Amino acid sequence: MWRWLICGVLGLGLGVGSALAVSGGLFSDAKLVSGRWSTDPTVGASAANPWLRATIARVGLLALTKEETVYFNRDVDEDGAKLVEGCTYALEGEAIPTRWWSITIYGANQMLPINTDGASSIDATRALVAPATTWTGTLSATRPTTPGPWLSSKGGGTFSLTIRLYNPQSVEKAALQALKLPRVKKISCTQTPTSGGAN
Structure with a gap:
């Protein structure tokens, strides 16, 4: 009886612990990278494994099918700092x-x-006004005086960004890796960011 009880407790502990570790980001499972942005191409696909499903359930990402929306994330700037x-x-x-x-x-x-x-x-409607093909904006804790869209980081602490691509022309791996996604360049700091890998 004790032997079965101990095995059950150990199995439950390992299962729950690994699920929390993976869904909490302890083990990075990003499989596709475009610049400093990364994604798991199985998000929104029937091939999504149980660990990815646990991650989606835990962080609250309501993932559509990958043909409808592709999700890229990043938590570092162009220099790799958080x-x-x-x-x-x-x-x-x-x-x-x-x-x-x-x-x-x-x-x-x-x-x-x-x-x-x-x-x-921010979104394409506000950022990219025709006939322009490029755009610039600001990511900061205070409202900028420069023109362009603004993302407020006030209250964000150490944060991340998610870009959602709705109805992309192609969801093939090569096409997603070739995407020229927005760049995030550090201008100034009042605190020293730490270095870290892409999300």
Whole structure:
């Protein structure tokens, strides 16, 4: 009896522990990288493994099918330093072969930063005004004086960005890796960000 009980407790502990570790990001499972952005191409696919499903359930990502939406994430700037509230970043992007896109900021708790700025996301409609094919914006804790879309990091602490590509022209791995996704360049800091790998 004791032997069965001990085995059961150990099995439960290992199962729950590994699920929490994977879904909490302890083990990176990013399989596809485009610049400093990364994604798992099985998000929204029937081939998604149990660990990926646990991650989606835990962080609250309501993933559509990959033909509808592809999700890329990043938590570092162009130099590989962690994105932090105390820094100001320049956003630089261009037209993406997808019907529409949006970029949203998430805090370390995978929730929107708590503030009253009303600037937790930007999208193609506001950023890329025809006939322009490129755009610039700002990611900072205070409202910038420069023109262009603004993402507020106020209350974000150490944060990450998610870009959603709606109805991309192709979901093939080579096409996704070749995408020229927005760049995030550090301009100035009031705190020293730490280095870290892409999300």
